[in-house]
Amino acid sequence: MKKLLFIPFILLVLVSMAACGSSGDDSFVPDEEPGMSVDSVGNGRYLVLYSSRSGNTEKVARQISTILHCDILEVEPVTAYEEDYNAMLDRASEELAAIDRGNYPAIATSVDGFDKYDLIFIGYPIWYGRMATPMQAFLHEHASKLEGKRVALFATSGSSGISTSANEARGFCPQATFTETLLLTSSGLAQMESRVATWLEGLGANREEEEDEVSSLKVKITVGERTVTATMEDNVTAKAFLARLPLEVELSDYAGAEKIFYPSPKLSTEGAPRGGNPTAGSIMLYEPWGNVAIFYKSGSASNSLIPMGRVDGDGIEVFRESGSLRVKFER
Structure with a gap:
């Protein structure tokens, strides 16, 4: 073949x-x-x-x-x-x-x-x-x-x-x-x-030959009139997420510690690293459910979590707001 x-x-x-x-x-x-x-x-x-x-x-x-x-x-x-x-x-x-x-x-x-x-x-x-x-x-x-x-x-x-x-x-x-x-x-x-x-x-397809590795992993996140940034991991799941941007979703509050949404179809996980101990700012995929989670508080360690990135600086503060949030992710 x-x-x-x-x-x-x-x-x-x-x-x-x-x-x-x-x-x-x-x-x-x-x-x-x-x-x-x-x-x-x-x-x-x-x-x-x-x-x-x-x-x-x-x-x-x-x-x-x-x-x-x-x-x-x-x-x-x-x-x-x-x-x-x-x-x-x-x-x-x-x-x-x-x-x-x-x-x-x-x-x-x-x-x-x-x-x-x-x-x-x-x-x-x-x-x-x-x-x-x-x-x-x-x-x-x-x-x-x-x-x-x-x-x-x-x-x-x-x-x-x-x-x-x-x-x-x-x-x-x-x-x-x-x-x-x-x-x-x-x-x-x-x-x-x-x-x-x-x-x-x-x-949105372009050559982007001059883009360096660090900037190519940067994401702009808009919540209402506020904008923060995140830096994504260099792994297959994070890249699958980046490939879908721009993306506008509704984030739901879960367990008083994270904001989540369910990508459809599910993000690719083949070959991605498993295991993580989420802290405030962590962006992770929970593989059994297929949901992306942005942790605004520390969570429990799990081998079912796939690290995807981290909200930069003190940007995680925008996710502490109670209830659901309408969010737009852009490269």
């Missing part, structure tokens, strides 16, 4: 892009130009996964990767698709019917885990109104690894919408958090660069 490799990112010069013509079947994307053959794998908080028969979706994927300077990986079938367009259509139709019976085509791509990534981009062409079969097979095999992750879907098509394929993705990964999607049809491919840039800006 092909594994994701982490090597320094090589900036690629993208070829200029012409809009693809209609094949006569508006529900199928006719990727008519040959795809780029150079793999590009970089570093950062993002991963771009894509499936592309002969180029259109790949160009969008590489544009995202270039802007964000991030990892990119192609999801490839074990058996390459036919060059003959009609033969390709026949095979796609057969594979879609087989998936409906529970049989997925073999793919040559796997990823061991997604813990290092805050946001996963997943791109594919739309075939007969549906997600291309290699990407369906990939999501079927990797669904459990995407639990709790933030996922951004992008697709190319002749003229079909993205809603059916987006519902398929949510069906495969019900515990993932899905963002706003991006669809580029034949008529919109010429505006790919501006469309992608605008979409990424709306998602």
Whole structure:
């Protein structure tokens, strides 16, 4: 199986892009130009996964990767698709019917885990109104690894919408958090660069190469007209929380010592350190319940607690107010 490799990112010069013509079947994307053959794998908080028969979706994927300077990986079938367009259509139709019976085509791509990534981009062409079969097979095999992750879907098509394929993705990964999607049809491919840039800006995805490790773990917390800061831990659970920001929640008082809320879906805890003795200012996850707790008084030590961070300075005073609090967390 092909594994994701982490090597320094090589900036690629993208070829200029012409809009693809209609094949006569508006529900199928006719990727008519040959795809780029150079793999590009970089570093950062993002991963771009894509499936592309002969180029259109790949160009969008590489544009995202270039802007964000991030990892990119192609999801490839074990058996390459036919060059003959009609033969390709026949095979796609057969594979879609087989998936409906529970049989997925073999793919040559796997990823061991997604813990290092805050946001996963997943791109594919739309075939007969549906997600291309290699990407369906990939999501079927990797669904459990995407639990709790933030996922951004992008697709190319002749003229079909993205809603059916987006519902398929949510069906495969019900515990993932899905963002706003991006669809580029034949008529919109010429505006790919501006469309992608605008979409990424709306998602809050940026390169952030100059951000140092300490500032990247800082969080601004707004309670009414008051603002305090916190410094998060460098672990998988804290990073999963950071990936969801900005976030506005209602904090409930619990046991006269902490303010809590329940993230949905639950934050990832795989590989996170367990055990803690909370003091005033501690931010922790109680794993059995899945709730985040901000302690304004010392609590009991527990191996079920996962340290997530600490409110800076005397900022914990804003959480001592009785009752529930409406709070906004921002990076």
